[in-house]
Amino acid sequence: MNIGTRKILDRSFTAVGIGSIIVMAMALMIVVVPIVTNGIGAVFFTGTIEHRKMLFNEFNRGDSENLSSEAASSNRYRAKVYSMMTGFEAELETMVPEKQAEYKAKYSQVRTSLQALLGPLPGDPEPMLTRSKYGQTRWEKAEEKLHDLLYESKWDNSNPDVMAKEYFVSRAIGFEGTSLVNLFPYVENNLDKILLPEFTCYWGFLTDSSVDSHFFGGIWPEIQGTFFLAIGAMLFAFPLGVVAAVYFTEYAKPGFLNSMLRSANSTLAGVPSIVFGMFGLAFFINTMKVSESKSVIAGALTLAIMILPTIIRSAEEAILAVPKTYREASLSLGSTKWNTIVTVILPAALPGILTGGVISLGRAAGETAPIIFTAAVSVGSAIGLADVFSSPTPALSWNIYNLASEHEAASQIRHVQYGMVLALVSIVLLLNLSAIVLRARVSKKLKG
Amino acid sequence: MTVDAKDISESAPVQKATRDIYLPPARKKITGGDTTHISAKEFSIYYGEFEAVKRVSADILAKYVTAIIGPSGCGKSTFLRAINRMNDLIPSCHTTGALLFDGEDVYGKFTDEVLLRKKVGMVFQKPNPFPKSIFDNIAYGPRLHGVNDKKKLMEIVERSLRKAAIWDEVCDRLDKNALGLSGGQQQRLCVARTLAVEPEVLLLDEPTSALDPKATAKIEDLIQELRGSYTIMIVTHNMQQASRVSDSTMFFYEGVLVEHASTAQLFTNPKDPMTEDYITGRFS
Numbered sequence: 001m002n003i004g005t006r007k008i009l010d011r012s013f014t015a016v017g018i019g020s021i022i023v024m025a026m027a028l029m030i031v032v033v034p035i036v037t038n039g040i041g042a043v044f045f046t047g048t049i050e051h052r053k054m055l056f057n058e059f060n061r062g063d064s065e066n067l068s069s070e071a072a073s074s075n076r077y078r079a080k081v082y083s084m085m086t087g088f089e090a091e092l093e094t095m096v097p098e099k100q101a102e103y104k105a106k107y108s109q110v111r112t113s114l115q116a117l118l119g120p121l122p123g124d125p126e127p128m129l130t131r132s133k134y135g136q137t138r139w140e141k142a143e144e145k146l147h148d149l150l151y152e153s154k155w156d157n158s159n160p161d162v163m164a165k166e167y168f169v170s171r172a173i174g175f176e177g178t179s180l181v182n183l184f185p186y187v188e189n190n191l192d193k194i195l196l197p198e199f200t201c202y203w204g205f206l207t208d209s210s211v212d213s214h215f216f217g218g219i220w221p222e223i224q225g226t227f228f229l230a231i232g233a234m235l236f237a238f239p240l241g242v243v244a245a246v247y248f249t250e251y252a253k254p255g256f257l258n259s260m261l262r263s264a265n266s267t268l269a270g271v272p273s274i275v276f277g278m279f280g281l282a283f284f285i286n287t288m289k290v291s292e293s294k295s296v297i298a299g300a301l302t303l304a305i306m307i308l309p310t311i312i313r314s315a316e317e318a319i320l321a322v323p324k325t326y327r328e329a330s331l332s333l334g335s336t337k338w339n340t341i342v343t344v345i346l347p348a349a350l351p352g353i354l355t356g357g358v359i360s361l362g363r364a365a366g367e368t369a370p371i372i373f374t375a376a377v378s379v380g381s382a383i384g385l386a387d388v389f390s391s392p393t394p395a396l397s398w399n400i401y402n403l404a405s406e407h408e409a410a411s412q413i414r415h416v417q418y419g420m421v422l423a424l425v426s427i428v429l430l431l432n433l434s435a436i437v438l439r440a441r442v443s444k445k446l447k448g
Numbered sequence: 449m450t451v452d453a454k455d456i457s458e459s460a461p462v463q464k465a466t467r468d469i470y471l472p473p474a475r476k477k478i479t480g481g482d483t484t485h486i487s488a489k490e491f492s493i494y495y496g497e498f499e500a501v502k503r504v505s506a507d508i509l510a511k512y513v514t515a516i517i518g519p520s521g522c523g524k525s526t527f528l529r530a531i532n533r534m535n536d537l538i539p540s541c542h543t544t545g546a547l548l549f550d551g552e553d554v555y556g557k558f559t560d561e562v563l564l565r566k567k568v569g570m571v572f573q574k575p576n577p578f579p580k581s582i583f584d585n586i587a588y589g590p591r592l593h594g595v596n597d598k599k600k601l602m603e604i605v606e607r608s609l610r611k612a613a614i615w616d617e618v619c620d621r622l623d624k625n626a627l628g629l630s631g632g633q634q635q636r637l638c639v640a641r642t643l644a645v646e647p648e649v650l651l652l653d654e655p656t657s658a659l660d661p662k663a664t665a666k667i668e669d670l671i672q673e674l675r676g677s678y679t680i681m682i683v684t685h686n687m688q689q690a691s692r693v694s695d696s697t698m699f700f701y702e703g704v705l706v707e708h709a710s711t712a713q714l715f716t717n718p719k720d721p722m723t724e725d726y727i728t729g730r731f732s
Contacts, residue, residue: 005600067717088586227611252712254539302491322574324537325536325572325574325576326578326579328534328537328570328572328575328576329572329576329577329578329641330578330588331534331537331565332534332565332569332570332572332642333565333566333588333589333592333641333642333645334534334562334565334566334567334589334593334645335562335565335588335589336562339592343588343592344578347579348578348579445579445625446579446625446627447579447627
């Protein structure tokens with residue numbers, strides 16, 4: 001091959017390599033940027049007085065004096081809104097029946113919107129759900145709700161050939177000629193005085209339990225459950241995996257049984273995780289009866305089975321990568337095989353074994369399917385260490401899915417979903433980072 | 449500096465006809481060195497079907513230095529590694545005949561290979577210190593055999609390092625990683641590590657092939673120091689080295705022990721024409 005062709009080939013390979021890296025980096029950005037920007041919103045956001053009220057009532061946090069003075073200032077503006085409403089209600093009584101019925105229907109919509117925005121109105125019965133006890137706690141949500149109050153959403157079905165189109169009609173026009181017409185501009189102009197938005201840094205999102213199925217509060221039970229499950233899985237899988245790897249590399253004699261075991265191990269690594277989930281339910285809970293029903297221990301065992309092949313593989317490779325000369329040196333000094341493995345081979349293989357272990361830990365933390373049937377519940381409080389044998393736990397992976405797709409008010413709690421995703425991604429990233437650091441430190445120690 | 453092409457062709461050194469370069473230096477006699485320490489009787493080593501060492505019979509004298517020479521692949525390393533059963537690491541390897549160490553069969557049914565290796569230490573072609581501190585490298589063997597007292601370990605470490613003539617170079621950095629030493633230092637450290645378990649026999653498998661001439665000279669000096677205290681067997685490709693350090697020499701060719709004689713005799717007056725061809729460089 002002549003030198004010109006060779007150079008062109010080299011350059012085009014370089015170009016293709018750089019190009020693919022750029023594409024991957026962009027794909028990563030597209031995934032990560034929304035997760036980070038939206039996820040951070042769970043902790044840093046513009047909170048309203050309703051948020052501070054909620055914190056004070058549900059978590060007993062915050063300054064009561066400050067809160068009551070804020071509430072007093074907010075209530076002055078609210079009182080105006082409420083008085084406009086009572087005024088209109090009185091006006092409603094004096095109307096002719098047809099008009100009365102027409103306005104009543106419209107007015108009840110206004111009431112509902114106001115309830116969503118400001119919380120229970122005077123004279124409302126005490127709400128059953130905590131979520132109905134407070135108005136909008138987040139300013140950007142409050143602005144959405146304000147829009148709902150000001151405009152009625154309608155659907156344009158005039159053209160049957162295209163999909164119906166949404167359009168908005170101002171509610172104020174509907175109340176033209178009544179006293180309520182003033183309410184809309186008043187709320188619009190004074191919303192910030194009613195809700196008192198303020199930059200909020202809610203670290204409690206990471207350390208609080210949730211209130212009213214994740215409507216308020218934090219995700220601590222999920223974070224804790226994720227750690228319990230992942231670490232529990234490691235406690236079972238890591239020692240077992242390392243011992244199995246030592247057996248495969250040092251003790252197993254080549255033969256039919258050995259090659260069967262190895263291929264079984266490889267196959268196990270490729271089994272879909274939902275199959276492990278079903279297996280966990282059938283074996284650990286129904287057959288072995290490690291617990292009455294779902295429990296952390298059952299989930300941890302299932303995850304352990306799932307990550308075991310990976311740990312065995314990486315440990316095996318790490319052990320095989322230890323130079324043969326170490327083994328020879330140790331044996332020639334009169335060391336037994338067992339001693340050689342424990343004092344020379346395993347320490348030298350440690351960086352590789354640890355890396356495999358921590359990457360598996362990250363995988364165990366992120367898996368959903370194996371814990372659906374064995375360990376996860378959608379809503380629950382943080383469990384104590386003593387309860388791992390009997391109680392299930394919420395966990396980030398499962399709750400992300402649950403909140404995004406099965407929660408009855410999924411669209412109201414987007415910030416919680418993104419917050420959970422960011423928390424999970426950060427945990428996995430942190431684990432992998434610690435693997436890298438650990439590996440670097442151990443191999444530095446080995447290299448001297 | 450330039451070299452004139454004319455000089456090269458005209459001033460080619462005259463080939464020395466004699467084999468004086470192989471004349472071993474005079475050495476003092478060793479007391480108690482006339483007993484047989486290791487003895488092979490019709491000893492063969494196989495890798496699967498392949499017979500790597502063929503019916504070797506030889507007696508190795510205690511406390512003397514025995515060199516094993518021969519071309520690559522002649523079985524000399526295999527023979528050396530058979531003495532402390534390092535060949536056990538190769539699953540297909542098996543032996544016939546007898547190899548006696550202190551009168552006991554090395555490959556006997558009841559031989560404890562771990563005990564054997566404690567008595568028969570080995571230093572390998574490439575320096576292979578553990579990725580641990582210098583101290584831990586030397587103390588590894590004694591610890592294995594039950595010495596845990598810190599003071600006693602320190603004594604052993606110092607004694608071994610002194611015997612291996614490396615104490616002065618490393619005494620102030622015993623806690624540093626052994627992989628930070630130079631190749632020659634690493635190899636002497638490996639010798640010290642072997643000496644720390646107080647073996648009777650020292651097997652050296654081409655110990656200087658990865659070292660520069662200066663480090664090689666140090667190792668050779670070390671062998672001279674140790675001569676008389678240990679039975680030493682050294683495999684080497686360097687015939688001058690064999691003649692410099694050994695008292696007797698074995699010449700292997702294609703698995704057969706062609707000649708085994710005192711070094712002086714083997715290099716100056718070989719009985720077998722094959723030996724003569726080899727040491728005069730007619731084949732290698």
